[in-house]
Amino acid sequence: MKRLSRRTWMTLALALLLLAGLVLYLVRFALYSERWVVFPGNPHAYSGTHLLAGEVTDRDGEKLLDFSDGKSYSADSAIRKATLHLLGDRTGNVPSPVLDRYAARLLGYDVVSGLYGAQSRRGALKLTISARVQTEALNALAGRSGTVLVYNYQTGEILCAASSPTFDPDGSAPAESDGVYLNRAFGAVYTPGSIFKLVTAAAAIETLPDAQTATYRCEGTYAIGEQSVTCTAAHGDLTLEQALAKSCNCAFAQIAEQLGKKTMLDSVKRWGVAEPCRFDGVITPSGRFDPQDADQIDFAWACIGQYTDLVNPCSYLRFVGMIAGEGKAAQPYLTAQAGGYTAHTKNAPYRMETETARILADYMAYAAETVYGNIADLPVCAKSGTAEVGEGQPTNANFVGFVRSEACPLAFYITVEGGGSGSKTCAPIADRVLRACKQAIES
C-alpha cells in the first residue's frame, strides 16, 4: 500500500513536470515564434540573404524597400542614401535592427497558421520617419559627418534619424569605411559639451532653494584648487537663466560645487541621461557620466559636459523630450505599423518634476530668443554645445531643443563632427529640418 502511494506521487510529479514544460513551451512560443521562423537559412523565409516578401514604407506611404522581387530599394538615389542606416545595405555591413525585428511580420507569418498562406498576408512595415525629412537633413549636413534626430515628444514617433556619411546601396561600395557603416543616431556616443548644462541646470532648479534668484560671478576664469575653469570672455554677474543662455563655464563650475557628486549622479540616473533606448529591435549604447573618482576640477568639467562624459543622441533626445513634455519622457520608436499591428505610445520610466521642466523650458526659450535667432518661424527652446573632443582636433558642434507648441511637438538632437561652434553650425540645420518636419506633420 505504502509502495503504491509512492508510485502515485511520482507519477503525479512527472505529470506536473510535463505540464510545466508544456506551459513553458507555449509561453516561449507566443513570445519567440516570430524569431524562430526567421532563423538564418530557412528557405521559406529567405532567398540567399534577403527576405522573400514584404515592403517597407515611410510615414506617408512612400515605398522605401520591396522584397517581392529580390530586394528593391527606392527608385530615388537621394532617398536610398538617406535611409540606408535604417534599412541596411545589400552586403550586411550596415545592419537593420528594425527589419530583423519585424522580418516575420514582413513575410506574413502568424502564430496560428505559421507561414502557410503567408503570401496572401504579406506584411507591410510602415516606419514613422519621413523620407523627405531624412533627405533634407542629409542635404543640410552637406557631406559632414554627424547626425540629425527629430521626434514627437508627445507620442515618441521618430520623424528623422539621419546619419552621415552614407552611401547608395545600389551604387558602388564606399572606398573606405570612415565610419560610413555606423548609424550615428542610434549607434554612436558623443561628448556632449555644453548641451549637458541642461542636466546640471535641471539638478540646480530641483535641489538648490535659491536657484532661480542667485547670481554667479564670472571673471573669465574660476579657480578650483591649483587649476581653473575658463570662459571665452568675462560674463560678469549672471543668474542661472543668463548663465545657461551665455553658456558660462565659470557659473556652472560654481553650481557644480554647490550640487556635489551625489546629487548629479542621482539626477543623471533618475532622468535616464546615460541609459540606452530600446525600441523596434534597436538598442542604443549607454552614455557615460562617471565623476566618482574625479577631483574637483574634473567634476566641474563633467557638469559642463566634458571630462569623460558621453551621450547617445537618441537617449539625449529622450531627455530633451522630457523637458519638452513637462517632465514625462516619451520613448522614441520607429515603427508605425508592422503587419497590421500598430505601435503604441509608451512613456519611458524616467520623470522630472513638472515645475523643473517648465522653468528649464523657459530658460531654453530665452536662450533661443537672445542667442540663436529665428528657427523655422517656430517657438523653439534650445541649447547649443561646442564639445572638445581631443587636443588639436576641431570641436564637435551640438545643438538640442524642441518646439513649444501643441500643433508641432517636436524635439531635436544635432551633432556635426568637427563642425566648430554648436549654434553657428547647427542652428541653420535645425531651421531647414524643422521646416521640412512642419510640412510632413501638416500634410
Ligand SMILES: [Zn+2]
Ligand atoms: Zn563665464
